[in-house]
Amino acid sequence: MKILTGNDLASGDVIWWxxxxxxRQVSDATDVGTHGDELARAEEAALRVVxxxxxxxxxxxxxxxxxxxxxxxxxxxxxxxxxxxxxxxEADIGKWVI
Amino acid sequence: MYRYDSYDQAxxxxxxxxxxxxxxxxxxxxxxxxQFKPLRLMNGLYLQLxxxxxxxxxxxxxxxxxxxxxxxxxAGKYDKGYGHFTTRQNLQYNWIKLADAPDILAELAMVEMHxxxxxxxxxxxxxxxxxxxVSADEVADPRPWAExxxxxxxxxxxxxxxxxxxxxxxxxxxxxxxxxxxHDIGLKLVERDGVVGAEVYAGGGMGRTPMVAPLIRDFVAxxxxxxxxxxxxRVYNRYxxxxxxxxxRIKILVxxxxxxxxxxxxxxxxxxxxxxxxxxxxxxxxxxxDFFAAPAYESGLSEEIDRSDRxxxxxxxxxxAAHKAPGYAIVNISLKPIDGIPGDASAxxxxxxxxxxxxxxxxxxxxxxxxxLVLPHVRKADLRAVWQKLVAAxxxxxxxxxxxxxxxxxxxxxCALANxxxxxxxxxxxxxxxxxxxxxxxxxxxxxxxxCINACGHHHAGHIGILGVDRRGVENFQLLxxxxxxxxxxxxxITGPGFSEDGVVDAIEKVTDIYxxxxxxGERFLDTYRRIGMKPFKEAIYG
Numbered sequence: 001m002k003i004l005t006g007n008d009l010a011s012g013d014v015i016w017w018x019x020x021x022x023x024r025q026v027s028d029a030t031d032v033g034t035h036g037d038e039l040a041r042a043e044e045a046a047l048r049v050v051x052x053x054x055x056x057x058x059x060x061x062x063x064x065x066x067x068x069x070x071x072x073x074x075x076x077x078x079x080x081x082x083x084x085x086x087x088x089x090e091a092d093i094g095k096w097v098i
Numbered sequence: 099m100y101r102y103d104s105y106d107q108a109x110x111x112x113x114x115x116x117x118x119x120x121x122x123x124x125x126x127x128x129x130x131x132x133q134f135k136p137l138r139l140m141n142g143l144y145l146q147l148x149x150x151x152x153x154x155x156x157x158x159x160x161x162x163x164x165x166x167x168x169x170x171x172x173a174g175k176y177d178k179g180y181g182h183f184t185t186r187q188n189l190q191y192n193w194i195k196l197a198d199a200p201d202i203l204a205e206l207a208m209v210e211m212h213x214x215x216x217x218x219x220x221x222x223x224x225x226x227x228x229x230x231x232v233s234a235d236e237v238a239d240p241r242p243w244a245e246x247x248x249x250x251x252x253x254x255x256x257x258x259x260x261x262x263x264x265x266x267x268x269x270x271x272x273x274x275x276x277x278x279x280x281h282d283i284g285l286k287l288v289e290r291d292g293v294v295g296a297e298v299y300a301g302g303g304m305g306r307t308p309m310v311a312p313l314i315r316d317f318v319a320x321x322x323x324x325x326x327x328x329x330x331x332r333v334y335n336r337y338x339x340x341x342x343x344x345x346x347r348i349k350i351l352v353x354x355x356x357x358x359x360x361x362x363x364x365x366x367x368x369x370x371x372x373x374x375x376x377x378x379x380x381x382x383x384x385x386x387x388d389f390f391a392a393p394a395y396e397s398g399l400s401e402e403i404d405r406s407d408r409x410x411x412x413x414x415x416x417x418x419a420a421h422k423a424p425g426y427a428i429v430n431i432s433l434k435p436i437d438g439i440p441g442d443a444s445a446x447x448x449x450x451x452x453x454x455x456x457x458x459x460x461x462x463x464x465x466x467x468x469x470x471l472v473l474p475h476v477r478k479a480d481l482r483a484v485w486q487k488l489v490a491a492x493x494x495x496x497x498x499x500x501x502x503x504x505x506x507x508x509x510x511x512x513c514a515l516a517n518x519x520x521x522x523x524x525x526x527x528x529x530x531x532x533x534x535x536x537x538x539x540x541x542x543x544x545x546x547x548x549x550c551i552n553a554c555g556h557h558h559a560g561h562i563g564i565l566g567v568d569r570r571g572v573e574n575f576q577l578l579x580x581x582x583x584x585x586x587x588x589x590x591x592i593t594g595p596g597f598s599e600d601g602v603v604d605a606i607e608k609v610t611d612i613y614x615x616x617x618x619x620g621e622r623f624l625d626t627y628r629r630i631g632m633k634p635f636k637e638a639i640y641g
Contacts, residue, residue: 010125011195012149047127051145068571070510073519074147078511080439080521084178 001031001059004039005071006052014074015049016064022048026075027063065096072097099162099462100245100389102210109252110207113214117141118200125197140220142213143199147514150194153216154206158226158244158268159187159465161211163456166463168209170448176202181448182512183433183441185505185556186265187225187465188216192512214252219260221251221331225267227275228464231390232474234422236270237287238294242387243323244268246378249386250324257331261338262346264331265303268296277467277583279311280304280559282348283330288317295319300330300360301352302587304553309349310587312357314364320383325376329367333360392423393460393475399425403478410485412534416496418481427478429459431471431488432495432503436528439521440506441469450491458484467556467583468505468544470498500537501545501610502528505556509549509566510573516549518566518573519599523547526603531610540610543623544582559583561624562609563590564602575602579609579635580627591632594640608638 003026004017015022016029017039023029032039036054043049056067066072076097077085102110117137124134138144142153154169161169169189173181176198177191184190194202206212215223224244231239247266251257257264267278270287278284284299295317302311318326334348337355352360401424405411419428431451433441443451454473455463458480464472476484488494497503504527507513509520524547531537546560550567557563563578574596581590597605610623612634617626627635 007145007149010197012145012193014148044131047125050131069573070147070514070516073510077148078521079519080511080525 001057001064002033002036002054003029003057003064003066004032004036004052004054005029005066005074006040006043006049009047009050016075017043026057026066029057029064062096069097099160100157100241100386106210107207110210110212110214113141113212114200114203114207117203121196121200136218138199139217140214141199141203142216143194143196144217145514146192147510147512149192150196150199151512152191152194152199152202152213153184154189154191154211154213155216155223156187156189156211156465157248158224158230158241159228159467160226160230160241161463161465162209163452163461163463165209165211166448166455167452168205168211170443170445170452172202172205173448174445180442180444182439182508183443183465183469183471185467185469185507185554186223187228187467188223189465190508192508215248217263218258219262219264220258221247221254221260221264221266224248224251225265225276225281225467227269227271228466228472229275229419229428229474230270230464231392232421232423232426232428233271233273234420235272237289238270239387239390240268240270240285240287241390242383243285243287243296243320245386245389246324246383247327250327250378257335260331260335261340262343262348264334264348266327272585274583274585274587275466277556277559277587279587280308280556280583281311283327284311285323287320290317293319296323298326298330300364301349301357303347303349304556304558305347306344306551306553307347307349307353308553308558308589309353310589311349312352314357314361321377321380322372324378325371325374326364326368328376329364329371332367332371333363337363393462395423395426395475396477397424399477400479401425403481407482410482413485413494413496414481416498416500421475423475425478427476427481429473429476429481429484430466430498431473431493432497433470433493434497434503434528435492435495436502436532437525438492440504440524443471447491447493450487451493454484454487468503470503496534497537499542499544501531501540501543501562502537503544504528505544505546505560507548507550507555509547509555513549513554515552516566517551517568518549518575520547520549520555520564520566523564523566523575523599523602526599527606530603530607540614541622543610545606546581556583557581558589559587560590561622561627562606567596569596573599575599577602577605577609577639579632580624582624586624593632593636605639609635612638 548555578590
C-alpha cells in the first residue's frame with residue numbers, strides 16, 4: 001500500500017494521512033493509492049502539512065508498517081528514548097522498527 | 099568572555115523580529131515552504147526526522163553560566179527537557195515547534211546568543227580549542243581572533259552565498275584539540291621573531307571526500323589575517339563549483355587546481371586586498387582581546403589534591419588537565435555515561451553545570467568538539483566539591499579520550515540525512531568496554547561514529563571510525579582504522595566489508611585485542627596501527 005506522511009506545519013509533529021485528515025498514529029494511515037502526490041500538494045497548500053511524501057507500507061494484524069526503517073523510526077520515535085515514543089506501552093515495539 | 103556591544107545586540111534583536119515576521123507569514127500562508135526554507139535555515143531551524151530542530155551557535159565553544167542556564171531553561175520550556183551538544187561545539191534542540199522558534203530566539207538574544215551561521219552556505223560558527231586561554235603551551239589565547247572572525251564573517255555580504263558551507267577553526271597550541279586541519283580553513287597562531295601571526299591551512303574537511311588541509315601560508319601577521327582570509331574566500335567564491343553540491347567545498351577546488359595554483363591565486367588576490375586597506379584597525383583586536391583577559395586568579399593556592407577516595411582519584415587522573423595558573427585545574431565533564439547518549443544533557447544537568455561555572459570557574463564554560471563540557475578554571479582545592487556535584491548529576495564518568503568517550507552524530511534516530519543509527523551502536527560499544535580497568539588498559543582510543551557519509555560524527559578522524567550505511571534498507575556499518583583529528587591528522591582506512599550492528603562491536607573487540615597483543619611500550623592504539631599497518635587487524639577481523 002501507499003501511505004502519505006509529512007510534518008505538521010506548526011508543531012513539526014510527524015503525521016500520517018488517515019483518509020479524512022491527519023493522525024499522529026501510523027496505525028491510522030490509509031492507502032492513498034495513486035493520489036498521494038496530488039493530496040500532498042493540496043494539504044501543503046492548506047497549511048496543514050510540510051514536507052509531505054508518499055511511502056510504501058504494509059498492513060497486517062499488527063497494523064500499518066512503513067517499508068523503510070527511516071519511516072518506521074519516524075512513526076515510532078527515537079529508538080534510544082523509549083520514554084518519548086508514540087507507542088510506549090508495547091514492550092517489544094522497538095523490534096518493530098528494526 | 100566577549101560581551102555584546104550595542105551594535106551586536108541591535109543586530110541580534112533585529113534578526114529575531116525579522117524572523118518573527120517571517121514565521122508569521124509562513125504560518126498564515128503568505129510564504130510557501132520553498133520561500134521560507136532558506137530563511138529558517140539562516141536562523142538555524144531545520145526540519146528533521148521528528149520535528150523542527152534548532153541549532154544554537156556557541157561561538158568558539160565558550161559560554162557563561164547564565165548562557166548555559168538559559169539553554170537548560172529553553173530545553174525545559176520549549177523542548178522535551180534536553181539538548182544535544184554537537185561536534186561543532188553547538189547545541190541542538192530536537193523537538194521545536196515552528197510557532198515557538200521566534201520566542202526561543204528572543205530568549206537566546208537576552209543572553210547574547212543566537213542561531214545565526216549554524217546553517218546555509220555561509221561562514222559557519224567559528225570553532226576553537228576548548229583549553230583556549232588556560233593551556234600553558236599556547237602562543238596566545240585564540241579566542242580574540244575567533245571573535246574577530248565572528249564579527250567579520252557575520253552577515254558578510256560577499257560570503258553569505260558561498261558555493262557551500264565554510265568552516266573555520268583557530269588554535270594556538272601544537273596540540274590540536276579542535277581538528278583544525280579538517281576544516282575548510284584552519285588557523286594556527288604562531289610566533290615568528292616576536293611577532294604573532296598564523297599558519298594558514300586550507301581545503302580540509304570530512305564528508306564524502308575527506309581531506310587533511312595542506313599548509314598554504316606559513317605566516318600571516320596578525321594585522322593581516324582578515325585580508326588574507328578575504329583573499330582565500332574570494333578565490334573560492336569565484337571558482338568553487340556551484341554546479342554540483344558534492345563538489346562545491348573548497349577542498350575540491352584546492353584538490354582540482356592543485357595546492358600551488360590555489361596558493362598563487364590567493365597571493366595574487368591578497369596583494370590586491372592589501373592595497374585596499376581592508377584590515378580592521380589593530381585597536382579593534384585589542385578591544386576584543388581585553389574581554390578575554392585572564393580572570394583574577396588567586397595566588398598562593400595549594401597544589402595538593404586529597405586522593406584518598408579512589409573513585410575521586412580515578413576521576414582526577416582522567417578528567418582533570420593541567421592549567422597554566424598555579425593552584426588551578428581544567429575540569430573535563432564527560433557527556434558520555436556508559437548507557438547514555440553521547441553529547442546529550444538534560445535541562446537539569448545544564449542548570450547544574452551553570453551553577454558549577456558560576457561558583458567554581460569564574461563563570462566560564464567550554465563545549466568541546468568531542469561533545470563534552472569543560473570548566474576551565476577550577477581551584478584544585480575545589481575539585482572534590484565539583485566532583486561530588488557531578489556524581490550526583492550523573493556527570494562524573496571518568497573516560498576522557500578512552501574507548502567509551504565516543505563521538506556519535508544523532509544518526510537515524512533523529513537525522514533526516516542519516517542512513518543508520520549511531521547512538522545505539524555507541525551504547526553497545528560503551529557497554530562492551532564499560533569496565534574501567536579494561537578502558538584504562540587500552541588507553542587513549544578515539545572512536546567516532548557517523549550515521550551517513552556527511553561525517554558529522556568525524557568517523558574519518560577516529561582512531562577507530564564507523565560509518566553507517568544503508569544496505570537495501572538494512573543498517574550496515576563500515577569500520578575504519580587509523581584516523582586522527584589531532585596534530586598528527588590522518589584519515590582512517592576502511593578495513594573491508596561492512597558489519598551488522600553486533601558484528602561491528604565484535605570486530606572492534608578483535609581490533610583492540612590485536613592492539614593489546616602487539617603494542618610496544620608507551621604506544622597508543624594509533625601508534626601501534628601506524629607501526630604494524632592494517633594487515634594484522636584485517637586478518638583478525640575477517641580471517
